[in-house]
Amino acid sequence: MELQWIIVQSGDTLSRVASAHHMTRELLAALNPEAAAQPYLLAGQMLRILPGTGRRYAVQPGESVGLIAERFDLNEEELREANPEFANVTDWCGRCIHIPDSNGKTIVRLQGEYGYREMNRDIVKLVKQYPFITTGSIGTSVMGKSLPYLKIGQGTRHIHVNASVHANEWLTTAVVMRFIEDYARAYSARAPWHQFQTERWMRETTLWIVPMVNPDGVELVQEGVVNEHPHAKQLLAWNAGRKHFTHWKANIRGVDLNDQFPAHWEEEAARRGIVSPGPRDYAGTAPLSEPEARALAQWTEQHSFAAVVSLHSQGQEIYWNYRDLEPKESAPLSRRLARASGYKAVKLGGSDAGYKDWFIQQFRKPGFTVEVGLGVNPLPVEQFDDICVEVGMLLAELLSDGDAGSEST
Structure with a gap:
């Protein structure tokens, strides 16, 4: 198979390009060592690709597209989408086709980084597939991105979960999105999720999820300040001139959103000792100075949550x-x-101004900060499946707990 060339678009990363062309990230990097050495890809530069080098299959006589899809835990539509060159071919016998990753026929899957565009794409698909999921917005980010929420359940006990408060912890968004889908799929099939009865969850609880509190920061971590980023000069200065932003936790104004809540904020700001914007630990000029934190606090006040969970990484601690x-x-x-x-x-002691801290202080109800996974942020995507199980079981236990708090208005 001959090498081909593609033109990088704004927002492309090595992982996203590799996934789109059914390649491994390692092969794409090997074919483009100069691009792999850059902090981020530049819109307009050209990459060498060798498409379709992932899992391949030679279609045997008598095999239908549907039968092949079933063998690889796919649906027929997924298999046809992965092989557009055969769209008008009826008999695939003898053809060498690409077999995409099945991920258990899921909507939410990791194909490179999981960012704002992937989340919004999956929200649309989830709501279409499962009409009992509803969505809306709690507000907007500094750069005007909507901060969506998803709601599932009809019960009087209301639970809230949020994720990606910190920019380089974006894997938590994919984890909580996968949980919503697992829950919805099991309920739609009138089946339990592991040993848990999803019909009981639906009847007794209402789950509200804000999957990405800090979309500007997530985008910064994943895509950098190349391609005409409006805040590039200031962000590079706050980042001490470093072009990599993978260590960045703050929002786009260099404020740590989990140091923004009015729970002994002054003490936390003094303890941190960070007096100007940067990658982490700057508490801002005042509590709730940032639109993302303010939106989350105001939205929380509009509900009477029995318990809340804020997903972070890493450490496997609660x-x-x-x-x-x-x-x-x-x-x-x-x-x-x-x-x-x-x-x-x-x-935990010696920590203030977090979302969980404020929720407990304000409402005297259970609040939890859950540190998922182990390692250095952003966590390697290889941990995704394990973290999905761990967080899924935690949330399942919380949804099944009838004594976690009072009813919602």
Whole structure:
């Protein structure tokens, strides 16, 4: 097969390009060592590709497209989409076709980085596939991106989960999106999710998820400030001239959103000692100065959540307390969540101004910061499937717990 050339578009990354052309990231990097050495791809540059070098299959006599799809845990539409060159061919016998990753026929899958565009694409697909999922927006980011929420369930006990408060923890978005889909698929099939009864979840609880609190920051981590980024000069200055932003936790104004909430904010800002914008730990000029944190706080105040979870990475720990203001049920509930997930429930001190801290202080209900996975952020995508199981079991336990709090208005 001959090498081909493609033109990089804004937002492309090596992983996204490789996935789009059914290649491994390693092969694409080997074919383009000069591009692989760059912090980020530049719109307009050209890459060598060898498309379709992933999993291949030679169609045997008598095999239909549907039968092949079934053998590889795909549906027929997925298989045809992966082989557009055979769109008008009825008999595929003897043809060498591409077999895409099945991911259990899921909508939410990792194909390179999972960012704002992938999340919005999957929200549209999920709502179409499962009409009992509804969506809306809690507000907008600094750069005007909508901050979507998803809602599933009809119960009087309301639970909230958010993710990607920190920019380089974007894998948490994919994890919580996968949980929504797993829940919806099981409920639609009138089937349990593992040992949990999704019909009971639907009847007794309402789950509200904000999958990406910090979309500007996630985009910065994944795509950098190339391709005419409007804040490039300022961001490079805040980043000490470094062109890589994979370590960036803050929003696009260099404010750490999990140091933004009015729970002893002044003490947290003094403890951090960071007095200007940067990649992490700058608390801003005042509590809720940033539109993302303000939107999340105002939206939380509009609901009466029985419990909340904020997903972060990494450490496989569950933080459940805040200045002894948490209700008595928080400690035993955290231990149940720890047993379900395999994580460790930790009583944390010396930390203020986080979303979980503010929720506990404001409402005296259970709030949890869950640190998923192990390693250096952004976590390697190879951990995705394991983290999905761990977080899924944790959330399943929380949804099944009838004593976590009061009813919602």
